[in-house]
Amino acid sequence: MTENPEKMKELLGSFLDPESALKAVEDMDRGLDLLQSHPAPAPDPERIAAIKRDIQSRIGCIRRRQPISVWIGWSACAAAVLLVVAHYSPFFRPSRxxxxxxxxxxxxxxxxxxxxxxxxxxxxxxxxxxxxxxxxxxxxxxxxxxxxxxxxxxxxxxxxxxxxx
Amino acid sequence: MESFENPDTKELISRCQAGENRAFDELVDLYASRCYGYFYRLTRNTDVSHDLLSELFVKIVEKMGSFKGGSFEKWLFTIAGNLFHDYLRGRYRQKKMLETKARELQDEPLPRRTNTDLSDQLQMFLAKLDEDTLEVILMRFYGDMSFKELSEIRNEPIGTTLSKVHRGLKKLRELMGESGD
Structure with missing residues (x-):
């Protein structure tokens, strides 16, 4: 979020004298006003609709991928538990x-x-x-x-x- | 300048992170114009801007889970800035390739930018600014970012960022015939 005019003056005041800081704030405000008064063209609505469709399909892909990743995670946990049990179990412990x-x-x-x-x-x-x-x-x-x-x-x-x- | 602050943004982001389809549509509606404007002013090319916009939202969808709060605009425009830099790198490589080919075809002139809307006077003057200054000005304007955020994104002292924006905007005003004095 951009600074308010007072904050701007304070910020510029740490680099410039008060008069120059005030002028710099005005310079910047008027420069940004130029950008405001000459807006860039809007994006093509068809392209926006295509972007939205693309997003929906990607969300679908992510959702489909999620159960696999969850399954892999649970499998890894189960394998770890089995290894721990096997390590401490007398059935699996090698006899001397x-x-x-x-x-x-x-x-x-x-x-x-x-x-x-x-x-x-x-x-x-x-x-x-x-x-x-x-x-x-x-x-x-x-x-x-x-x-x-x-x-x-x-x-x-x-x-x-x-x-x- | 119109404030881009939206009180519902935080809630919207949470809904996106929860994977709600409709929330992403709303996110596109909320940010597409600003991001497109940012890309268009930087590239001066509608096709490239649309492509970058599309790439940006794809990245947003993929990375939404990694957004840990803070300023969403800062996060969004950091990704947008990175995409623009990727585009510049690609264009540089393409330019190099074309230059090599051009030498082979006896100095065929290289089209610097295509599809430029020359009726947009501001666009012509923005093109006279160096790309680094232009980028920081556009990030300030479209990203609605503070100088602190800008300097953090650009990894430079806040004084440097302030100076670039000030000099750039002053030059722009001079180019457009506004003295301000």
């Missing part, structure tokens, strides 16, 4: 016991296999392997190694074409 049981299962499972027969066989097997090894290498323990070497050389001589390809 399975972790402990899991550890026990992991520890116990390998030892439930009966390994006794397998383990008992290991010494006898290793003994056999040891004996075989001794038997195979018995030549190296020959009482006359030179004789053994000669025999080997003879063998090589009889088959002297092995290197010819």
């Amino acid at each position: 016991i399975p972790l402990k049981q899991g550890v026990e299962i992991v520890n116990l499972t390998p030892w439930t296999i009966d390994t006794e027969p397998l383990l008992s066989g290991i010494p006898s097997n290793s003994e056999d392997i040891h004996n075989d090894s001794l038997k195979t290498n018995s030549d190296f323990d020959s009482p006359n190694p030179i004789e053994t070497l000669e025999q080997e050389l003879k063998m090589l001589a009889s088959t002297d074409d092995f290197w010819k390809g």
Whole structure:
């Protein structure tokens, strides 16, 4: 709302001397009177009617949109409530016991296999392997190694074409 | 100057905010002439003014819920001013585009404003004011706003607003052959 003449004088008086302020108020009043005496053309009534129709259709759109937004709002609230209930409910709370049981299962499972027969066989097997090894290498323990070497050389001589390809 | 103050405005705004169809029709009846005059004096173009007026009321409908009281005129003319600035920016871009095209078509003269009612003498003289001064004068006249409100909208010191309005109106009077002395 525009200032009344007294308020205008007071306002302009804070920038100008009283005489200049009074003149400035008159200048402005007469300038605005010019605008008043030369009114702008009125808007086209058909365009105004079109604007009103447009407004009505937009209000309709806003009303249609509103229930959807309300529904979305309620859905969000319901989801939040469900999450809170789920968080505090014992039905949905994850138990700590399975972790402990899991550890026990992991520890116990390998030892439930009966390994006794397998383990008992290991010494006898290793003994056999040891004996075989001794038997195979018995030549190296020959009482006359030179004789053994000669025999080997003879063998090589009889088959002297092995290197010819 | 005719006072635009309407004692029923507050109630009308409440009815609009409640979504009453008839209330918006009344709002258009109450403000269309003033807003159209504001746009017409700024743009000097009837078609553009009608388009801006239409855009303004669409914005009002969409933003009515965000109006939290205070001066409705200030709120309305702030939106109107923003729309005019958007229009100016669009016109500037269009002008730039046309200038580029004009250079290609060997300096075709650019029509600055069309559809101007040259019989309106005041319009011719208003066109001689710079756009910033013209805008603040028209906001003062059509928006019925105080200098405090104007300076707030324009984000400038009240003295600057006062000076612009004073110098602009004085120049307008001189242009129209009124000395006042």
